[in-house]
Amino acid sequence: MEQYILVVIITAVIAGGLGVFVGRILLKKFNKKSEREAREKAKMILKEAEINAESIKKDRILEAKEKYFKLKTEYEEELNKKKNIIITNENKLKQREQVISKQMEQVKRQEAELESMKENLSAQLHSLQVKKDELDKVTKLKIAELEKISNLTADEARDQLVETLKDEAQTKASSHIKDILDEAKLTATKQAKKVVLDTIQRTATEHAIENCVSVFNIESDDIKGKIIGREGRNIRALEAATGVEIVVDDTPEAIIISGFDPVRREIARLSLHRLVQDGRIHPARIEEIVAKTEKNIEEEIIEIGERTAIDLGIHGLHPELIRLVGRMRFRSSYGQNLLQHSREVAKLCATMAAELGLNAKLAKRAGLLHDIGKVYPEEAELPHAVLGMELAKKYKEHPEVCNAIGAHHDEVEMTSMISPIVQACDAVSGSRPGARREIMDSYIKRLHELENMALSFDGVNKCYAMQAGRELRVMVDAENVTDERAGQLSFDISQKIEKEMQYPGQIKITVIREMRAVNYAK
Known part of the structure; x- marks a missing residue:
C-alpha cells in the first residue's frame, strides 16, 4: 500500500x-x-x-x-x-x-526805415534843444523884467504863490476830511441798523406789519360765520394746525392772517381758500386740508427753487440748497422780496464778472446763494452771511462761492475776486429807488429840492439829479462862467447842500461848461 x-x-x-x-x-x-x-x-x-x-x-x-x-x-x-x-x-x-x-x-526793410526815422528824430531833437536854449534865454530876460516891474524876486513871488495855494489846499482838504468823516459815520450807523433789523427778522421777536400780516379776501361777510364756527372752534382748530393768528374783525370782506413765518401764513391762506371753496368747514376737515396744503407748499417750494435755478442757468445745486432757494419766495428783506433780490443780484454779478473777464457762472451762483442764510429754518446765533457760507461748505459748493457768501457783509476776509462783486451787486440791488421801503413822495421832493438849490446860483441854466439823487449834473452858461468859476461853483453848491439838506451817502456835483460856436453857410 x-x-x-x-x-x-x-x-x-x-x-x-x-x-x-x-x-x-x-x-x-x-x-x-x-x-x-x-x-x-x-x-x-x-x-x-x-x-x-x-x-x-x-x-x-x-x-x-x-x-x-x-x-x-x-x-x-x-x-x-x-x-x-x-x-x-x-x-x-x-x-x-x-x-x-x-x-x-x-x-x-522796416529796420532800414526805422534807422532812417531815428536819424530824422535825432536831427529834430537837436533842433528842439537849440530852440529850448533860446527859449530859456528869453524866459530869463522876461523874469528879470518882471522882477524890476513888481519889485519882487522870482523866489519871493514863488513863496507868495505857494502860501496862497497852501491856504486854498487846506480849505479843500478840510472839506474832504469832513466828507470822509461824515460818510464813515453814516455808513457805521447804517450797518448797525442793518444788523439790528437782520437780527429782528431772523429771531422773529417783533416785525413790521408788512412782514407779518396777510389778507384773505372773501366774497361776503356771511362766510365769516362759517369760518369762525360754533363758539369759535373752527378758528381755534385752524390756528392750532397752522401756527398763525386769524383775526376776524369788522374789516369788510377780509380776514387778517398774522404770523412771523411767511410760509405758515401762506399755508393758512391757501387752506382758508380751499375750505371756503369746498364749503365744509369743521375741525376734522380743517386738519385734513392743512396737511394737504403743507405738502403742496413743500412741493411748490422745491418747484420754485428748481425753476429759479433753470431760469438762471445754474446746475448741480444740492437739493437742500434748491429747497432753501424756493423758501426765499416767501421771505422779505426790508420789504424787498428775497427771491427777486437774489435773482437780481445773480444777474448783476454775472454781468459784472463777464465785463471784468472773470468766471460769470461762479459769480451768478454766488449771487443767487448770498442770502441763503436768511431762510435757514433753524435758529442760529451766527450772522446770516456766515451761516450761508457754512451751509454752502456743507453742500460742497466751490470755495470762491463760499467766500463770496460769507464776505458780502465783511464778516470774513475776501479771498477771491468774486467776493467784492457780490458785495457791490447786493448794494446795487438793495439801494436802487423803489427796491426797499422809502416813501416815494419824500424821495421825489428831495430830488426837486436838490435841483432847485443848484438852479439858485448865477450862471446855472439847467440842473438834473441823476442816479437816484447821488449825482447832480449842472449845466452852466459858457459866456458868463469861466473854467475857474465852474470849479468854484461845484464847491459852493456842495457846501450849500451839506448845510441845508439831509441825504443818505454822498452827492457828486458835476458842473458842465460847454462852449459852442455856431455859424450858417448861405
Whole structure:
C-alpha cells in the first residue's frame, strides 16, 4: 500500500513538472506572438503619426505664408501712409520757409526805415534843444523884467504863490476830511441798523406789519360765520394746525392772517381758500386740508427753487440748497422780496464778472446763494452771511462761492475776486429807488429840492439829479462862467447842500461848461 502511494506521489510530481514545462513553452509562444502584434501595431501608429505630422506641417506652412503676406501688405500700406505724411510735411515746411523769407525781407526793410526815422528824430531833437536854449534865454530876460516891474524876486513871488495855494489846499482838504468823516459815520450807523433789523427778522421777536400780516379776501361777510364756527372752534382748530393768528374783525370782506413765518401764513391762506371753496368747514376737515396744503407748499417750494435755478442757468445745486432757494419766495428783506433780490443780484454779478473777464457762472451762483442764510429754518446765533457760507461748505459748493457768501457783509476776509462783486451787486440791488421801503413822495421832493438849490446860483441854466439823487449834473452858461468859476461853483453848491439838506451817502456835483460856436453857410 505504501508503495502504491509512493508511486502515485512520484507520478503526480512528474506530471506537475511536465505541466510547468509545457506551460512555459506555451507562454513563450504567446509572448512572442503578442510582441509581434505590438510591433506591427506600433509601426502602423508611427506611420499614421508621420502622415498626420506631414499634413499639419503643410497647413502650418500655408498659414505662415498667408500671415506673412498679410503683414507685408499692412506694412507696405503703413509705410506708404508715412511717406505721404512726410511728403506733406516737407511741402508745408517749404511753404513756411518761403513765408519766413518774405517776413525777413519785410523786417529788413522796416529796420532800414526805422534807422532812417531815428536819424530824422535825432536831427529834430537837436533842433528842439537849440530852440529850448533860446527859449530859456528869453524866459530869463522876461523874469528879470518882471522882477524890476513888481519889485519882487522870482523866489519871493514863488513863496507868495505857494502860501496862497497852501491856504486854498487846506480849505479843500478840510472839506474832504469832513466828507470822509461824515460818510464813515453814516455808513457805521447804517450797518448797525442793518444788523439790528437782520437780527429782528431772523429771531422773529417783533416785525413790521408788512412782514407779518396777510389778507384773505372773501366774497361776503356771511362766510365769516362759517369760518369762525360754533363758539369759535373752527378758528381755534385752524390756528392750532397752522401756527398763525386769524383775526376776524369788522374789516369788510377780509380776514387778517398774522404770523412771523411767511410760509405758515401762506399755508393758512391757501387752506382758508380751499375750505371756503369746498364749503365744509369743521375741525376734522380743517386738519385734513392743512396737511394737504403743507405738502403742496413743500412741493411748490422745491418747484420754485428748481425753476429759479433753470431760469438762471445754474446746475448741480444740492437739493437742500434748491429747497432753501424756493423758501426765499416767501421771505422779505426790508420789504424787498428775497427771491427777486437774489435773482437780481445773480444777474448783476454775472454781468459784472463777464465785463471784468472773470468766471460769470461762479459769480451768478454766488449771487443767487448770498442770502441763503436768511431762510435757514433753524435758529442760529451766527450772522446770516456766515451761516450761508457754512451751509454752502456743507453742500460742497466751490470755495470762491463760499467766500463770496460769507464776505458780502465783511464778516470774513475776501479771498477771491468774486467776493467784492457780490458785495457791490447786493448794494446795487438793495439801494436802487423803489427796491426797499422809502416813501416815494419824500424821495421825489428831495430830488426837486436838490435841483432847485443848484438852479439858485448865477450862471446855472439847467440842473438834473441823476442816479437816484447821488449825482447832480449842472449845466452852466459858457459866456458868463469861466473854467475857474465852474470849479468854484461845484464847491459852493456842495457846501450849500451839506448845510441845508439831509441825504443818505454822498452827492457828486458835476458842473458842465460847454462852449459852442455856431455859424450858417448861405
